[in-house]
């Protein structure tokens with residue numbers, strides 16, 4: 001029986017590279033993207049399934065899961081990867097753009113987890129990897145709203161790690177640095193002129209694949225040019241001075 005993966009933002013960049021990598025390893029892929037033409041083209045190349053949908057709507061994730069079940073009967077790996085840059089100026093605020101960025105980068109991940117869990121469980125468990133960013137761990141002053149959304153999904157992954165692991169679903173994230181995709185096309189020349197190395201999508205795809213199989217739930221893999229992916233470690237926070245621990249709330 002083949003492993004089945006669902007990948008959002010699969011028509012371009014990191015998502016397409018993940019689909020190609022998994023497919024080369026015999027995984028059946030369900031490709032979800034707003035760019036239906038791009039998703040269809042890649043699905044033909046990989047003999048996969050595709051769906052043109054906007055992940056900021058809950059229906060998109062539900063339809064994608066229905067497609068995976070109808071076409072392949074199961075789901076094992078989920079890559080919640082669709083994302084857009086922020087470019088929201090807090091002084092000259094564009095509310096529609098703000099809602100859009102939050103809708104894709106945060107709601108898309110929440111809806112993706114919610115919609116895929118039942119089929120992952122019916123398939124005996126599996127793994128979810130979210131594409132966060134280095135901007136999910138560090139302050140990227142060039143794009144504060146993007147930074148907020150990428151931190152938010154890291155928080156979600158960390159908080160869900162234990163409860164999902166108890167159901168045999170591992171959740172983790174990759175946090176890549178600047179990667180050579182259409183998302184950073186406008187800034188590409190600036191990076192090249194500054195001699196700053198960009199990641200290539202194949203390196204990020206390899207990190208995503210290893211994140212699917214990371215032993216520790218909630219692993220956040222930092223991906224940087226020329227380095228092996230490395231799990232991020234938080235310093236922890238001080239508790240009350242008396243050393244008490246909070247009661248469990250589950």
Ligand SMILES: NC(=O)c1ccc[n+]([C@@H]2O[C@H](COP(=O)([O-])OP(=O)(O)OC[C@H]3O[C@@H](n4cnc5c(N)ncnc54)[C@H](O)[C@@H]3O)[C@@H](O)[C@H]2O)c1
Pocket residue numbers: 008009010011012013014015032033034035038053054055056081082083084085104131132133134175176177178179180181182183184
């Ligand atoms: N490129 C980078 O430097 C970089 C670095 C760190 C993290 N990331 C993250 O990686 C992920 C993939 O980005 P990329 O660099 O491959 O960019 P990309 O623009 O090449 O690919 C993103 C894909 O997502 C799709 N998409 C956008 N909005 C969507 C929506 N609402 N519903 C469905 N599909 C949608 C686009 O059509 C596109 O095919 C994003 O979450 C991005 O934030 C990128």
